[in-house]
Amino acid sequence: MDSTMIHVCLQTEGAPTPEGHAVGERWVCSCGDGFVYREGFNRAGYPSLEWWPMPHVPQPRQDKKARRGLLFGPRKG
Numbered sequence: 001m002d003s004t005m006i007h008v009c010l011q012t013e014g015a016p017t018p019e020g021h022a023v024g025e026r027w028v029c030s031c032g033d034g035f036v037y038r039e040g041f042n043r044a045g046y047p048s049l050e051w052w053p054m055p056h057v058p059q060p061r062q063d064k065k066a067r068r069g070l071l072f073g074p075r076k077g
Contacts, residue, residue: 010029
C-alpha cells in the first residue's frame with residue numbers, strides 16, 4: 001500500500017481511534033491489511049503518532065512436502 005493513499009478501513013466504525021493507543025500496538029482490518037501505531041513523519045515533515053501500514057510477517061513453512069508445488073524445483077548440482 002502506498003503511504004500517500006488513504007485506507008478506507010481506517011474510516012469505518014470498527015477502526016481504532018488516533019489517540020489512546022500504546023506505541024507499537026498492531027491492528028489488522030477486515031480486509032487483511034495490517035497497521036501499527038508508531039511515530040513517523042507526516043506529509044509536512046513533522047513527527048506524528050499515527051497508524052502506519054505494516055508488512056505481513058512471513059510464516060515459515062511447516063510441511064517439507066510443500067516444496068513440491070513450487071514453480072522451480074530445488075537447485076541441483
